Structure formats: C-alpha cells, structure tokens
Amino acid sequence: xxxxxxxxxxxxxxxxxxxxxxxxxxxxxxxxxxxxxxxxxxxxxxxxxxxxxxxxxxxxxxxxxxxxxxxxxxxxxxxxxxxxxxxxxxxxxxxxxxxxxxxxxxxxxxxxxxxxxxxxxxxxxxxxxxxxxxxxxxxxxxxxxxxxxxxxxxxxxxxxxxxxxxxxxxxxxxxxxxxxxxxxxxxxxxxxxxxxxxxxxxxxxxxxxxxxxxxxxxxxxxxxxxxxxxxxxxx
Ligand SMILES: Nc1ncnc2c1ncn2[C@@H]1O[C@H](COP(=O)(O)OP(=O)(O)OP(=O)(O)O)[C@@H](O)[C@H]1O
Ligand SMILES: [Mg+2]
Numbered sequence: 001x002x003x004x005x006x007x008x009x010x011x012x013x014x015x016x017x018x019x020x021x022x023x024x025x026x027x028x029x030x031x032x033x034x035x036x037x038x039x040x041x042x043x044x045x046x047x048x049x050x051x052x053x054x055x056x057x058x059x060x061x062x063x064x065x066x067x068x069x070x071x072x073x074x075x076x077x078x079x080x081x082x083x084x085x086x087x088x089x090x091x092x093x094x095x096x097x098x099x100x101x102x103x104x105x106x107x108x109x110x111x112x113x114x115x116x117x118x119x120x121x122x123x124x125x126x127x128x129x130x131x132x133x134x135x136x137x138x139x140x141x142x143x144x145x146x147x148x149x150x151x152x153x154x155x156x157x158x159x160x161x162x163x164x165x166x167x168x169x170x171x172x173x174x175x176x177x178x179x180x181x182x183x184x185x186x187x188x189x190x191x192x193x194x195x196x197x198x199x200x201x202x203x204x205x206x207x208x209x210x211x212x213x214x215x216x217x218x219x220x221x222x223x224x225x226x227x228x229x230x231x232x233x234x235x
Contacts, residue, residue: 005064006031006186007052007155012061012071014044014051021047023211024061029155034177034187036197036218039207040233045190046088048207049157052188053085054078065155079105084153088160088190090140092132099128102146110152111183117146120176138169142176155186162193170196194232198222206231 005028014022022044029035037045050056052063054075063071070078079085084105093101102117102124118125121142127135135143141161148156161177162170170193177200180187191197197204197218204221206214208231221228 004030006033006066007188008062008064009048009052010062010064012048012051012058012063014047014056014058016047016056021056021210022051022058023209025051025207025210025212026061027205027212027215029186029188030202032181032184032186033203034181034189034201036189036191036201036204037207038191038194038197038204038228039231040192043207044210045207046159047210049085049087049159049188049190052078052157053083055085079151079153082152082154083157084148084151084155085157086144086148086159086161088163090137090144092135092140092143094131094133096132097129098124098132098135098143101132101143103150104147106150107152110150112146112149112152114150117149120179121146123172138165138172141165141169141173145173145176153185155188156180157188157190159190160192161189162191162196174199192232194221194225194228198225204228 007029009027011024011026012022025048039045047056051058054073058071065081124142161173174196198221201218204216204218205212206228
C-alpha cells in the first residue's frame with residue numbers, strides 16, 4: 001500500500017461465468033505514480049483493468065478512487081470520475097477521422113486538447129483527416145493513447161501499449177509515456193515487455209494465475225529482474 005493512494009484495489013475476485021479470473025487482487029496506485037502490472041498470458045492483467053473500469057463486475061472486494069467507492073459504478077460513470085482505459089485491442093473508430101477519434105471524449109477544461117496531443121505525437125500531425133483505420137499499428141497506438149488523454153483523466157489505464165510494435169516505435173511510445181510522467185497523472189501500465197515496463201514505472205505488481213504474487217519498486221526490479229522474470233517464463 002502507498003500513502004496518499006489515488007486508487008485502492010482491495011481483495012477483488014472477478015469471474016467469467018463460473019470461471020474465476022482474479023483471486024483477491026490487492027494493490028494501490030499513488031498520485032502521479034506509474035504502476036506496471038506484469039504477468040504472462042492469461043495472468044489476469046486485462047481483467048484487472050476491466051474490473052477497475054467497471055467492464056467486468058467484481059464479485060467481492062472493493063475499489064476506491066479518490067475518496068469514493070467505484071466498484072458498483074457503470075463504466076461511463078467511472079470514466080466521468082476521471083479514469084481512462086486504453087484497451088489492448090486498439091479499436092479505432094474506423095469511420096471517424098484521426099482527429100475525431102482523439103477528440104471523441106474531450107471534456108472542456110481538460111488539459112489535453114488536440115494541440116497538446118499533437119505535441120506529444122508529432123507523427124500524427126499530418127494524419128488528422130485520415131480515417132482511424134488507415135494508420136499503422138504504432139500510429140493507432142498513439143491515437144488511442146491520445147483518445148485516453150483528452151477527457152483529462154487523473155488515472156490512465158494502458159493495456160500493453162508496446163504489443164505488436166516494432167522496437168523503434170516502442171521506443172517512441174515509451175518516450176511519450178515518460179514525458180507524461182511530468183503531468184499530474186497516475187498510470188497503470190499493463191505490459192509483457194518487462195524492460196519497457198521497468199523503464200517507465202515507479203512500481204511493479206506481478207500477477208500469476210489471477211493473484212498478486214509480488215510487488216516491488218521498479219528500481220528493485222531493474223536490479224534483480226530475475227525476481228520478476230521467473231513469473232513471466234523468461235529464462
Ligand atoms: N471473455 C472471457 N471469457 C472467459 N474467460 C476469459 C475471458 N477473458 C479472459 N478470460 C480468462 O480469464 C483469465 C485472465 O485473462 P486476462 O485476459 O485478464 O489475462 P491477461 O493477463 O490480460 O493475458 P494476455 O497477456 O494474454 O492479454 C484467463 O484465464 C482467460 O482465459
Ligand atoms: Mg490482456
């Protein structure tokens with residue numbers, strides 16, 4: 001647990017039908033903290049983000065954001081409370097332009113308008129009038145991160161932003177995310193790319209079979225990556 005937590009997840013269980021995906025998952029995210037959630041395929045990373053977002057119902061346990069319980073709210077209410085979710089399937093709205101995709105959830109007063117998103121992702125500058133589906137994988141990733149920012153969230157949930165991207169694009173996405181660290185924003189970064197996760201995060205939560213099996217600082221993780229790698233099947 002961290003002092004001054006923005007998000008507190010306490011003992012959540014989640015199910016798909018009768019099959020249990022999360023077992024008492026407990027961790028918290030501090031203000032302006034970047035927490036990486038790592039684990040192998042099927043460990044429960046996406047389910048954890050979906051549970052925070054109200055897209056998968058939690059059966060037991062609680063989730064608090066700021067000073068309010070959010071585990072019984074609907075996804076749109078959770079979004080309005082200040083949480084943005086960027087799913088692993090990037091799902092551009094293919095009939096909308098890049099600009100429309102980015103600005104879909106913009107709320108007045110948000111510090112992130114189109115101009116700022118383009119400052120972060122200059123590669124998108126010349127593409128604003130294209131359709132969302134007419135972008136490369138890396139450009140789509142930048143677009144959907146932009147879409148997550150424009151509502152002005154206090155917490156951004158990113159599901160495997162490096163997935164399927166060429167190393168040079170991963171580097172670029174990483175540079176942008178590290179620039180975001182200067183913002184008044186907390187991030188949960190789900191990743192299978194441990195090196196990428198450790199380069200961005202303050203803390204790491206390790207999931208295995210739907211349970212938290214370890215939590216450590218990113219500095220500890222960089223010092224002893226084998227402590228995490230054994231849960232990822234990397235040898
Ligand atoms: N829609 C679904 N219906 C039934 N079971 C599901 C569904 N989605 C996920 N599961 C199961 O829940 C468990 C956790 O899956 P989850 O998608 O959260 O894993 P993950 O860590 O995100 O994996 P990946 O790295 O492959 O994205 C797995 O056993 C998975 O098979
Ligand atoms: Mg997943």
